[in-house]
Amino acid sequence: MALLYKADPVRGEQWQRLFAKHAPDIQWRAWPDIGDPRDIRYLAAWQAPDDIETVLPNLKVLFALSAGVDQLDLGRLPATLPVVRLLDPGISQGMCEYASFAVLSLHRDMVRYRQQQTERCWQAHRLVPAQQRRVGVMGLGLQARHILNTLKPFGFALSGWARSEHHIDGVECFAGTGQLPAFLSQCDIVLCVLPLTEQTKGILNRQLFQHLPRGAALVNMGRGGHLVEAHLLEALASGQLSAAVLDVLEQEPAAPDHPFWNHRQIILTPHIAAMTQPESAFGVLLDNIRRHQRGETMLGLVDRERSY
Numbered sequence: 001m002a003l004l005y006k007a008d009p010v011r012g013e014q015w016q017r018l019f020a021k022h023a024p025d026i027q028w029r030a031w032p033d034i035g036d037p038r039d040i041r042y043l044a045a046w047q048a049p050d051d052i053e054t055v056l057p058n059l060k061v062l063f064a065l066s067a068g069v070d071q072l073d074l075g076r077l078p079a080t081l082p083v084v085r086l087l088d089p090g091i092s093q094g095m096c097e098y099a100s101f102a103v104l105s106l107h108r109d110m111v112r113y114r115q116q117q118t119e120r121c122w123q124a125h126r127l128v129p130a131q132q133r134r135v136g137v138m139g140l141g142l143q144a145r146h147i148l149n150t151l152k153p154f155g156f157a158l159s160g161w162a163r164s165e166h167h168i169d170g171v172e173c174f175a176g177t178g179q180l181p182a183f184l185s186q187c188d189i190v191l192c193v194l195p196l197t198e199q200t201k202g203i204l205n206r207q208l209f210q211h212l213p214r215g216a217a218l219v220n221m222g223r224g225g226h227l228v229e230a231h232l233l234e235a236l237a238s239g240q241l242s243a244a245v246l247d248v249l250e251q252e253p254a255a256p257d258h259p260f261w262n263h264r265q266i267i268l269t270p271h272i273a274a275m276t277q278p279e280s281a282f283g284v285l286l287d288n289i290r291r292h293q294r295g296e297t298m299l300g301l302v303d304r305e306r307s308y
């Protein structure tokens, strides 16, 4: 019985050492050296191989090595193949650190001060108390909840929006498309950690920006596909938005002539908000493999109807 790993080869060596030490009963295979494909019961991957049913005829579970699963292109996978998202505490930690960095940078006007520094301009601007800064999170899953808890001690006025109803202590929660405008109208900083699905593709668009208070700021740490990039440029140019912190793009890596590279109102990072850490993710993956072997429910099982 073997597990096939298909992702970053450097971290693959770390995974392999962890399996050898803690789960010697599970044979390790790393793409593209898959050996006899009939041995492979589990696939741990960032992206699935084409024609997975033929390539891996005895595959039982696909474990995504990520929190998001849109890049697996679920529609191409057999409907009966269980797909499991990675609920890695290392990913959550990374998301919380990045969200804190982004929200604090926007709250404390760092995009503007960084620009002033390049211009040798020593000028202070009004400091808005955190209690008056309204921070809204789009998506209220596991990552969002960790992020909201991390932001709480700063004293921001926190809210959240998701397609279904949620109740989170100290966070005003909005639900469904009907309440989206009301949610947006009270966000000075809006942060997207939604899953990318047919419903959320392009959700960060001109119409959404128009519901935000003038001069609001955007953080996208979901997927590039959430954002209509041309609409962001338009909103920044018109002053409807004042700044954006983006960790993801529609096309990654960004083309050398992408307009975001040297945009003065944008902080752009190369999809580094969170990275799967074998040290913290291994226990989660192994626990799920053991659950599967015992016939128990795996944690992070993707609902194929919802796509997350």
Ligand code: GLV
Pocket: 065, 066, 067, 068, 069, 091, 274, 276
């Ligand atoms: C990274 O983008 C992830 O989904 O884990």
